[in-house]
Amino acid sequence: MAPVQxxxxxxxxxxxxxxxxxxxxxxxxxxxxxxxxxxHDFLFIDTEHGAFSxxxxxQLCLAALPTGITPLVRVCHGALHEATRMLDNGALGIVVPxxxxxxxxxxxxxxxxxxxxxxxxxxxxxxxxxxxPPADVAEAQAALNAQLLTVVMIETAEAVGNAxxxxxVDGIDVLLIGSFDLTSDLGIAGQxxxxxxxxxxxxxxxxxxxxxxxxxxxxxxxxxxxHRYIGMGARFVTNASDHAYLLEGARARTGMLRAxxxxxxxxxxxxxxx
Numbered sequence: 096m097a098p099v100q101x102x103x104x105x106x107x108x109x110x111x112x113x114x115x116x117x118x119x120x121x122x123x124x125x126x127x128x129x130x131x132x133x134x135h136d137f138l139f140i141d142t143e144h145g146a147f148s149x150x151x152x153x154q155l156c157l158a159a160l161p162t163g164i165t166p167l168v169r170v171c172h173g174a175l176h177e178a179t180r181m182l183d184n185g186a187l188g189i190v191v192p193x194x195x196x197x198x199x200x201x202x203x204x205x206x207x208x209x210x211x212x213x214x215x216x217x218x219x220x221x222x223x224x225x226x227x228p229p230a231d232v233a234e235a236q237a238a239l240n241a242q243l244l245t246v247v248m249i250e251t252a253e254a255v256g257n258a259x260x261x262x263x264v265d266g267i268d269v270l271l272i273g274s275f276d277l278t279s280d281l282g283i284a285g286q287x288x289x290x291x292x293x294x295x296x297x298x299x300x301x302x303x304x305x306x307x308x309x310x311x312x313x314x315x316x317x318x319x320x321x322h323r324y325i326g327m328g329a330r331f332v333t334n335a336s337d338h339a340y341l342l343e344g345a346r347a348r349t350g351m352l353r354a355x356x357x358x359x360x361x362x363x364x365x366x367x368x369x
Contacts, residue, residue: 096224096225096227096229096230097238098221098223098224098235098238098239098242099160099187099222099223099224099225099242100242101165101187101188101242101243101244102136102163102164102165103136103137103165103167103187103188103244103331104165104187104188104242104243104244104268106136107244107268107269107309107330107331110330111330112325112330112332113136113137113330113331113332114134114135114136114137114332114333114334115135115136115137115138115139115167115331115332115333115334116129116130116133116135116137116138116139116164116334116337117139117141117333117334117335117336117337117339118138118139118140118141118145118155118336118337119141119144119145119336119337119338120145120336120337120338121337122151122154122155124154124155124158126138126155126158126159126337127155127158127159127162127164127166128162130159130162130164131162131163131164133340135164135334136164136165137164137165137166137167137188138155138156138159138164138165138166138167139167139169139190139333140152140155140156140166140167140168140169140186141169141336142168142169142170142171142177143169143170143171143172143192149177149180149181149184152168152181152186153180153181153184153185153186156168156181156184156185156186156187156222157184157185157222159185160185160187160222160223165187165188165244166185166186166187166188167186167187167188167189167190167244167246168181168186168188168189168190169189169190169191169192170189170190170191171192172191172192172193175191175202175203175206175207178191178206178207179206179207179215179216182207182215182221182243183218183221184222185222185223187223187242187243187244188243188244188245188246188268189203189207189243189244189245189246190246190247190248190271191203191245191246191247191248192248192250192273192276193248193250193251193276194247194248194249194250194254194261195251195253195254195257196253196254196257196260196261197257197260197261197263197264199247200247200261200264200267201264201266203245203247203266203267204245204264204265204266204267205266207243207245207266208240208243208266209236209237209239209240210236212240212265212266213240213266217232217236221239223239223242244268244269245266245267245268245269246268246269246270246271246311246331247261247267247269247270247271248271248272248273248276248313249261249270249271249272249273249277249295249299250272250273250276250277250280251276251277251280252277252280252281252295254277255277255295255298255299256298258270258298258299258301258302258303259301259302259305259306261302262299262302262303262305262306262308263306267308268308268309269308269309269310269311269331270299270302270303270308270309270310270311271311271312271313271331271333272295272296272299272310272311272312272313272329273313273314274287274292274312274313274314274315275313275314277292277295278291278292281295287314287315287316287317287320288317288319288320288323293323296310296312296324296327296329297327300327300328300329303328304328309330309331310327310328310329310330310331311329311330311331311332311333312324312325312329312331312332312333313332313333314333315332316335
């Protein structure tokens with residue numbers, strides 16, 4: 096029996112663009128269906144900034160597995176013990192923020208993988224095998240290692256300077272630039288088209304090309320900036336958060352309805368009838 100496939104990892108390997116649905120507030124098991132219906136590839140379940148319990152986050156992961164939407168979880172920096180619990184309970188990938196050195200990246204890669212590639216503990220039949228005991232545990236561990244998507248975030252000038260060494264680490268799949276934190280560290284907070292940020296993306300993009308890793312872009316919302324960084328090779332892209340989608344859709348609908356009133360004939364705007 097093969098494990099549930101990581102469709103996002105496969106899409107990235109084929110050179111495709113993988114888009115993430117950021118989850119901060121939603122808890123319903125409908126979330127992965129909403130992500131699929133809106134042409135996303137993965138859930139980005141944010142336990143770094145969102146107020147998730149492990150139970151809530153893993154329920155979303157389990158709900159995603161049958162849908163083909165890849166459940167990824169961003170954990171807090173240093174919380175790799177929580178990361179492995181997420182993997183034991185449905186996640187197919189982990190996003191680790193604030194990685195500045197190759198040593199830190201190597202520690203992440205090893206902690207999330209089973210031996211001999213790493214040090215992760217076997218917790219019994221996993222959800223990716225539908226909780227059925229695999230015939231050969233060693234083969235299952237190798238298969239799960241292969242399906243795992245490991246994402247490290249580049250969020251400081253130090254990390255950009257070390258990007259080539261970080262990208263060279265075996266077991267790291269994606270270098271995701273956290274654009275907001277990086278611009279803050281560079282002294283240009285929120286300026287997504289600033290030359291300093293463009294230069295940082297170029298540096299990380301070169302490192303990814305050299306070592307066969309995927310460039311990721313996070314926090315990029317404007318069309319001009321999105322075209323720029325996807326044009327540089329970003330293929331793992333976080334789209335927007337659940338609350339941003341809600342506000343955007345709600346504002347569009349209320350705007351449309353209020354515009355309908357503004358366009359109504361003058362005598363009918365007060366809603367009087369004869």
